[in-house]
Amino acid sequence: MKNIAVIDSGSGGLTVANELFGRLPDERIIYVGDHGNCPYGNKSIKDIKASVYRIIRFLGRFELKLLIVACNTATALMLDELKEKLDIPVIGVIEPGAQMAAETTQNRRIGVIATQRTADSHMYQQTIRKKLDGAEVFEQACPKLVSYLENNDTRPGEITSALEEYLAPLRRANVDTLVMGCTHYPLAEQQILKVWGGPVNLVDPARATIDQAVQTLKTNGDLSLAPEGSHLFFTTGDAGEFSQKVKKWTPVDAPVVLTVPDEDPQINRPPGPSTAS
Incomplete structure (x- = not known):
């Protein structure tokens, strides 16, 4: 099963996920909110990149066909870098x-x-x-x-x-x-x-970003033709608090919300070209 991943510094990327839910109802979305490090906007470039790469490494356990960087700060700082390192399409906002x-x-x-x-x-x-x-x-x-x-x-x-x-x-x-x-x-x-x-x-x-996502999936022949399963929501913060926000801000009534596990310090490094594929 190939999934679409949406990453953000917190809950704001749910506005992008909502566009996906409406435009691509047959796709399975994996959302990761870095609430434990939110907000990114006032942090150093080094800290922001370290946080994003931690999420990318976590997403390496899933089979992805598209990554949407729903955080403007991360998009501004490292979109080209992520495109170079990952072997799936990466779209910023x-x-x-x-x-x-x-x-x-x-x-x-x-x-x-x-x-x-x-x-x-x-x-x-x-x-x-x-x-x-x-x-x-x-x-x-x-x-x-x-x-x-x-x-x-x-x-x-x-x-x-x-x-x-x-x-x-x-x-x-x-x-x-x-x-x-x-x-x-x-x-x-x-x-x-x-x-x-x-x-x-x-x-x-968000609306224009999903237009680009739809076109990318069509071009690559990766649009799903049937429902792919339940959406998954992850957070580096409190899963209970995030679950309430998902219920409040999205049409998902009973979201599956989980906590991103702590990393093994030995893998605390940027991903190689094939990670998250």
């Missing part, structure tokens, strides 16, 4: 989101809200400009949002206050298109629109 933004804007002024690490990489800015001549891209780091959205005890007023702070510069920049450059942010889509307070084209890269 930045290029599809940038393409959608370039096709959507009317005034060529595009805002991007993202984690600190993604904003610092300027990957959205570079990618959008390659796809749209003359585009002006305004990137805004939102360091509090992921922690707020992952924390069940966060008060709505805290999220609203943070959004007012982060969105104000983008409103002043007169952007007509706003990219949610972190897969957690669609969980606050209605709050974003309310705080924005006017017309804006809101881009969720």
